[in-house]
Amino acid sequence: MALQFFMRWGFAGLLVAFTYNPTQFNYLHWLAQNYIEQLPLAAVLGLALVIGYIVTLRATLRSLGYIGVVLVLAFVAAIVWLGLDKGWLSIGTRDSATWLGVFTASLVLGTGLSWSMVRRRISGQVDVDDADN
Numbered sequence: 001m002a003l004q005f006f007m008r009w010g011f012a013g014l015l016v017a018f019t020y021n022p023t024q025f026n027y028l029h030w031l032a033q034n035y036i037e038q039l040p041l042a043a044v045l046g047l048a049l050v051i052g053y054i055v056t057l058r059a060t061l062r063s064l065g066y067i068g069v070v071l072v073l074a075f076v077a078a079i080v081w082l083g084l085d086k087g088w089l090s091i092g093t094r095d096s097a098t099w100l101g102v103f104t105a106s107l108v109l110g111t112g113l114s115w116s117m118v119r120r121r122i123s124g125q126v127d128v129d130d131a132d133n
Contacts, residue, residue, distance in 0.1 A: 021098065059113050060109055063119075
């Protein structure tokens, strides 16, 4: 079960980081530099990202609901706050704050992608979408 969670979290992390991160290796930076010369490729990559976000956000919202997303986000934010307060984390630079945002977004989406599986293990209840598994 842990491996499945980390795979889903990794997918969410790649999706968020590929869209934007503080390095030059992200879609938005690449798009700003190349959209005129590479418009068809930009469209394909942009649509692939939109599809990835729709699938991920839809699964997250169906699994957690709006209140669940807010609760997970609040929990992750509290953990980040604790880490900052204890000195375990630092957001001294814009890049570190951006990476922390990428991490937070990926953790919320990864949790949403995995929550049905976790709930099924804990409660024994199966979601309607999972009935044929």
